[in-house]
Amino acid sequence: MGNILYKEGVNEEVWASEDVPAKMRAVKIKGDGEYHFDPECPTPRVGAGEVLIKVKRSGMCHTDVGAIAGHMNPMMGLKEGEYRRPGHEFAGEAVAVGEGVDPEDWKGTNGLALALYGYCDDCFNCAEDKYNLCRSAVFTGIQVDGGFADYVALPAKHVLQIPGDVSLDDAFAVGDALLTAQHALNLIYAYSTEGFIAVYGGVGGLGMAVIANLLTDIDEEKIISIDTREEFLQVQREILGIHVINSMGEHGPRSVAKELKKLTKYGLTRVVDCVGSGGRMDGAFGAVEKLVQEGNFDKASFEAAMLTEFAGKGTVMDAIAAVNKGGQVCVVGSRDKEHMLFPVGNWMGREVGVIGPWGGPYETAESILNSMDQEEYAPDTEAGKALAMLRGKECPFTKEGFDDGYEALTKGKVMGRVYFNMDL
Numbered sequence: 001m002g003n004i005l006y007k008e009g010v011n012e013e014v015w016a017s018e019d020v021p022a023k024m025r026a027v028k029i030k031g032d033g034e035y036h037f038d039p040e041c042p043t044p045r046v047g048a049g050e051v052l053i054k055v056k057r058s059g060m061c062h063t064d065v066g067a068i069a070g071h072m073n074p075m076m077g078l079k080e081g082e083y084r085r086p087g088h089e090f091a092g093e094a095v096a097v098g099e100g101v102d103p104e105d106w107k108g109t110n111g112l113a114l115a116l117y118g119y120c121d122d123c124f125n126c127a128e129d130k131y132n133l134c135r136s137a138v139f140t141g142i143q144v145d146g147g148f149a150d151y152v153a154l155p156a157k158h159v160l161q162i163p164g165d166v167s168l169d170d171a172f173a174v175g176d177a178l179l180t181a182q183h184a185l186n187l188i189y190a191y192s193t194e195g196f197i198a199v200y201g202g203v204g205g206l207g208m209a210v211i212a213n214l215l216t217d218i219d220e221e222k223i224i225s226i227d228t229r230e231e232f233l234q235v236q237r238e239i240l241g242i243h244v245i246n247s248m249g250e251h252g253p254r255s256v257a258k259e260l261k262k263l264t265k266y267g268l269t270r271v272v273d274c275v276g277s278g279g280r281m282d283g284a285f286g287a288v289e290k291l292v293q294e295g296n297f298d299k300a301s302f303e304a305a306m307l308t309e310f311a312g313k314g315t316v317m318d319a320i321a322a323v324n325k326g327g328q329v330c331v332v333g334s335r336d337k338e339h340m341l342f343p344v345g346n347w348m349g350r351e352v353g354v355i356g357p358w359g360g361p362y363e364t365a366e367s368i369l370n371s372m373d374q375e376e377y378a379p380d381t382e383a384g385k386a387l388a389m390l391r392g393k394e395c396p397f398t399k400e401g402f403d404d405g406y407e408a409l410t411k412g413k414v415m416g417r418v419y420f421n422m423d424l
């Protein structure tokens with residue numbers, strides 16, 4: 001699996017811009033529902049071919065929450081007594097390089113890691129430059145140590161240098177949220193750039209990343225954000241000028257497909273689903289059981305119950321129902337891992353494609369950084385404002401700051417994401 005990182009004691013640094021301390025601050029997890037803030041974690045040694053990044057900004061998303069909760073344990077593959085440092089979306093300063101890496105290439109630079117990286121140069125995906133799909137790709141912060149720490153050692157070829165004029169505040173989210181979002185959009189742009197585009201889960205970190213990227217090249221009146229948090233939707237409507245739909249109606253979850261059709265007059269060509277809920281079989285069984293117990297098990301009640309269970313709660317199915325014939329649904333989030341239901345007639349019978357991006361390629365990340373360099377995300381543009389919303393809540397990287405950020409994210413108190421400013 002991938003590259004072996006952190007070969008302790010094998011390679012000495014060939015250049016270091018500062019005295020890298022032996023101990024650093026880091027968050028450690030085992031996938032047992034707990035996290036441990038360690039103020040005295042050993043700093044990783046920089047090995048051959050590696051760059052040591054002094055982390056300056058490090059974003060948190062629901063993947064981190066899932067990793068802490070144990071949902072990623074099979075992927076983490078930790079043995080008894082081992083722990084991992086999570087964090088897969090970070091940027092910082094290059095402060096040391098290992099053997100085989102030219103210090104002149106790295107002195108005075110800032111870099112970021114892509115959440116997913118692999119570069120075997122041997123598999124068929126690498127042959128097509130789809131390094132995010134490389135057979136040896138690793139997930140930073142899950143399979144190898146990540147950025148909830150002061151330092152991370154990474155293979156130099158996997159560190160993307162950030163243009164000098166792009167701030168770390170803008171760049172850090174490129175490694176995951178902005179890259180995944182842009183890659184998802186590229187997949188469906190290949191299909192069409194006409195009509196409306198809707199974003200399920202629009203006020204979350206990934207949803208905001210999709211919207212920020214969309215605003216760099218699509219009119220705001222063509223964008224529809226769908227979510228359940230009314231106050232955040234209103235902020236998006238007022239500041240970004242996009243359409244918003246609250247999928248939590250007065251009587252609970254509901255289908256927004258009908259409202260989308262009304263709003264877009266059948267012009268909805270693409271949906272990016274950042275929630276990825278397929279409607280759960282167990283929810284349907286529960287609903288049927290209730291109807292039987294109540295003695296109401298007739299066709300009409302059954303259909304109404306199924307609509308509530310699947311159309312209201314299953315964003316994938318709602319999205320498929322909402323797009324035009326031949327439309328494109330890109331499922332970026334994945335809420336329900338089991339018992340996903342797809343309405344095959346709606347999906348296959350109308351040639352609606354369903355695509356799930358898994359990170360994105362380097363050239364896409366580079367193009368986002370270039371857009372930043374061209375001021376397309378400048379603070380006074382809509383894209384820049386959306387990027388600021390995506391960035392979300394700033395926290396100091398302390399035990400209290402981490403607790404605060406974790407609570408804000410897990411309780412849905414923040415728009416976009418939470419990030420740690422190591423300079424505070």
Ligand SMILES: [Zn+2]
Pocket residue numbers: 060061062063064088089176177
């Ligand atoms: Zn993430």
Ligand SMILES: [Zn+2]
Pocket residue numbers: 118119120121122123124125126133134135136
């Ligand atoms: Zn490969």
